[in-house]
Amino acid sequence: MKPSLPAEPNHIAILRLSALGDVCNLVPTVRALQRQWPQARITWIIGKGEHSLLAGLSGVEFVVYDKSTGFAGMRALWRELSDTRFDVLLHMQQAIRASVLSLGLKADVRIGYDKARAKDAQHWFTQYQLAPHAQAHVLESFMDFARLLGVGDTRLEWDMPVPQTALDEARAISGETPYLVINPCSNTRLRNFRNWSVEGYASVIEHAWVHHGLKSVLTGGGSSLEREMGEQIENLCQPDSVINAIGGTSLKGVLALIGQARAVIAPDTGPAHMANAMGTPTLGLYATTNPQRAAPYCWRDFAVNAYPEAVRAYLHKSVEEVPWGQRVRHQDAMALIKTDTVIAQLDTLLAHTASGSRHES
Template identity: 70%
Template sequence: MRALQRQWPEARITWVIGKSEHSLLAGLSGVEFVVYDKTTGLTGMRALWRELADTRFDVLLHMQQALRASVLSLGLKADIRVGYDKARAKDAQRWFTHRQLPPHPRAHVLESFLDFARLLGVEDLSLVWDLPLPKAAFEEAKSITGEVPYLLISPCSSIRLRNFRNWSAEGYAAVIEHAWRQHGLITVLTGGGSTREREMGERIKALGPDDDVVIDVIGETSLKGLLALVDGARAVIAPDSGPVHMANALNNPVVGLYATSNLRRTGPYLWQEYAVDAYPEAVRTYMHKEPADLPWGQRVRHPDAMSLIRAEDVIERLEAVLALPKTPQDMESPDEA
């Protein structure tokens, strides 16, 4: 979106967005948001179609690979509908588009998004996010952490069927102990309000150094507040989940934990070299194959895969990001660096 705005500053950009995602991105400059509540089903789709009934778009970028999104797109008027190429399209998306992206084998998800800008002729693909952080978000974060330097850990990924992306409470506790003993960093635990996430927070605290070292706000922050906490952290540690990409967009040091999903496809784009990457080992151990032999994006659906990540591996990466200069690095892709 930022690349499109640089190319055509006067272009009108409408973003059809989910309700929870909008709570994170509200206030993004130069965008008209149309919020769709996924829980409302066809009723919500019809309401959205009525809202945009008098609008015809030059181009519809079909960037969400889900059948629900494809059905929703049918009620929008557009001269050209652009979707993914055959190899990347899912849920029969190609039946809902006029134009497909050129093939881009083994692309990172971020690069796949940028392919839409490339197809439209955009040349400047500099990585700029400019995420809006209101004063209230910073105040929310400060009310939690005060002026004390801290490490932020979001220990759980989203709840999905056979989603084995979470590391162990014991592992996190060892990292928390190290951050406190060696660097004087307290740890802030964040995440959603599910029972599983709250229980994980309780287990981590029980294993941690003492009550003053860990601040557990799992399920208690707004998304903007979480973004502000990410922004103020000395470093962020999380599995394959939203917070690693929040940190990436804010160019804040992040250690991603990857074993069941391919770091090269979904890892924090600017911080891949600092991630713990046990995916190749997990593929060999639990699938008895080489990563290069798998379809791009293939997950390792084994409950023990994340146990391949050792606490000392995470601590090593944490030490590496904490040793980095505090001046922001240039926003350039790994291929250009």
């Protein structure tokens, strides 16, 4: 017999391990749960890197799972939570590894995605599934979990924790000059193909410097690909127009840099959603991913959208003919984004937010 959904849960578990952008998109759901049940404990089972970004999030107890530890790490996590029973488990990670991990957690009720959105047979591991929500943005898919529990107040709130050490780190990099943050690379997964061109970024940096008096701070991880791309961009730019901080910051430092930036430019990658969470105007670059599903939620109208053109060119279909969430895995797709289009959209974004208007963060 299927258990009933809790009317007033005392202890809520969230299972979402990755990735950086996704955990940023999940925070408004956490805030909605906290508004509905301020007395409830919330335990979030999260990945190691993602925890370093969200550490200090108010009202949340984190349990960190490092996926590199494999099954041994799972067993250790199960032991850590062996005396804990949750009123409800929100299974928000669509991966078989996470579903196996969920088996060792004690919960009265388990909620997962509906069959249309579930992957890796996730619905086999849950008792309740979300109501269908066609063409939902990632953020809205997370909020559907709160809706299923009866939460009505779904206004967006983040309140991301940024310690003073991160603010000091950011100030040491950026100085006092107004700046953009450009995070040129997405992560280095196989067949990712989300990165735009070195020449395109260099032209945008030149335009921002000459026409808006804005330096550009390059951010990113320490991989050889990211460092090499940063150096190539830097070599094409005037020395005063760019600060290359790729591989030289903590995640909290990047969050602080983003929070003080005039705007952020990035492809489909975590810092775009970090910017959205901080209320910073964000210009996303999309060709391999549908921005209606994955662009920074509050700035979707400003995204450069070459996705329909990429679907036509490389999948030989229209957007309406491909599944929601379909990616275009072609190495030339991002070349469909034209420099003039990005510059024009940056001008529009800066003009629209000239008074400093930002969403609540």
